[in-house]
Amino acid sequence: MHNQNLAWIAPVRKSGLVMLVIGFFVFVGMLFLNQYKLTEQVLSSSINHSTHRQLIQPHLTQLMNTTVTNKFSFIEGIRNTFNHYNETVYQRYHLSSTDIESILTQVNTMGYYDLNILTAVFNTQDDYAAYKTKKLSDYTGWLAGQQGKNLAEISQVINEKAVEINANVLAEKRIDNYAIGQYIYALVKSSSSGIVSKNTAAFFLFSVVLATIGALMYIIPEKFSGPAGIKNNNVFKNSATNGGLIGMLVMTFLVLVYIALYFFPEYIVEWVSLVDPLFKALNGNGASAWSIYGFIYTLAIVVMGIRMFIKYRHSNYHIARTGSIIFFQSCFAFLLPEILIKLNQPSTDLKNMWPLDYDFFDAWNLDSLSSSGDIGMFMLVWGITLFVLGVPIFTYFFGKRWYCSWVCGCGGLAETAGDPYRHLSNKSVNAWRLERVVIHSVLILCIIMTATALYTYFTGVKTIAGIDTYSLRSGYGFFIGALFSGVIGTGFYPKLGNRVWCRFGCPLAAYIGLIQRYKSRFRITTNGSQCISCGNCSTYCEMGIDVRSYAQRGEDIVRASCVGCGVCSSVCPRGVLKLENGTTAAVIDHSKKDEIVNIVQIISAEEGRAKMN
DSSP states (O other), X not given: OHHHHTXXXXXXXXXXXXXXXXXXXXXXXXXXXXXXXXXXXXXXXXXXXXXXXXXHGGGGGGGXXXXXXXXXXXHHHHHHHHHHHHHHHHHHHSOOHHHHHHHHHHHHHHSSOXXXXXXHXXXXXXXXXXXXXXXXXXXXXXXXXXXXXXXXXXXXXHHHHHHHHHHHHHHHTSOOHHHHHXXXXXXXXXXXXXXXXXXXHHHHIIIIIHHHHHHHHHHGGGGGSSSSXXXXXXXXXXXXXXXXXXXXXXXXXXXXXXXXXXXXXXXXXXXXXXXXXXXXXXXXXXXXXXXXXXXXXHXXXXXXXXXXXXXXXXXXXXXXXXXXXXXXXXXXXXXXHHHHHHTTSOOOOTTOOTTTSTTTTSHHHHHHHHTSHHHHHHHHHHHHHIIIIIHHHXXXXXXXXHHHTTTOHHHHHHHXXXXXXXXXXXXXXXXXXXXXXXXXXXXXXXXXXXXXXXXXXXXXXXEXXXXXXXXXXXXXXXXXXXXXXXXXXXXXXXXXXXXXXXXXXXXXXXXXXXXXXXXXXXXXXXXXXXXXXXXXXXXXXXXXXXXXXXXXXXXXXOOTTOOOOOHHHHHOTTOOEEEEEOXXXXXXXXXXXXXXXXXXXXXXXXXXXXXXX
């Protein structure tokens, strides 16, 4: 009779899975259904910099007013146009070897270097000749008229200064790569038209909404399939969760999405158009590539959070923790920043902080906050106070878990959408050694990068020890902020587990972890006498901690990497593990455990003899 009552579960879950797959393919397929047409109006609205627009417009003649159905060729055509423009500009403005030879020929004739030589060599009436003359006059004016210099010495100076001038051509005359990326995205988005653009509501319904309903139909029936309790059945046999083919396909998709998001957002403009109406209502400006990312990110946490509610419904700790994650992501990370934009205030996630928010001390952010009145100053003071005082205080009382498992957006996605992959974390000693080196190296690098940013901000000096401070920040943003945290940190969930970024790369996790390791009341206590060495705790530790080895020895677990998710305690069949907030004095130095045991045994023996006497 019981099985008959549950007969509806399998068909509902299968139907939900079908709807999820259909919604996914509609979501991906829409990227290839639009067409693109570049017009004067599109160009004017997409390139706000009037000088750049006037300079680039003649080079876009072949693409203007032509309908293109192939997105890849359209984008490639625009990108090639910008690259060709930059190359043309460089060729016209830079000092060529021919220019230098002409100057040196005149020097050889006159016997010394004179600025009149520049007028003779660059005698054309155009901007290029004037630019070269002006730059050489500025850089080599001190050399003019010095008859004691021979040709070789003058040649060396001219060639050295030519290198510096040509480097400035790249900065002064070319359109920089960041601006090109912004222009290409805006041009593609504005020129996009067709079935998706005309039916965004329908595509939103049959992709995002359909996939969400399908996911919930697959998730919710699990509640009725049996009694409460954690079920990790077949996770090592399922191709989706054991690093098999399905998992690798999911990983490939996630990696491609993150690459597109960070480096080529012009390829996902159709996704952006889906949420344009929503974000126009929220911020008054419409959506960007980061808007669709934030929307899908939050939706994933909510949907998979519902799965967490069902899976861990027997645990008040996990229910409260999951609810906290959903609240902070939905309200603080998603809604509040958009509402602030509509109110003409700086957009910020108040729960995010340095060093995770690594550009908090960048000049653009400091200027934005300091020029935004009382609210801006509050955000600046709040951001500093949070990591200077908030982190040490909260970590002392509650350990790393207060942020990493209850508040953080990265941890929120890992705990919800990443839960099916938590068992894939590497538990080897080598992984632990690598973890300690890498994560603390990232923290040190972030501190150095931030210090140079502040030095540049207050002094105006842009190079330190020959290193350009902007290059240091942009390099950190590329390798750590984009590749490590996004492409690898989330994209590799199905292969490396759900806490790759938190474990190996997050500088804030490193900072909080140091406090937890040496000065926190939080630890996981163990009742070693009850341990049966089943290994569930170690298997499902997303941070790769060999929990079982601690439990077998009856040692409290005080590790810098532990995020206090509590899953090790929940999967233990004997109740060996318990998350506690004691006093720091209660933490035993386990390196002296044998000595302590011997002392206790001696005291017990002495007490026994005293009673006998």
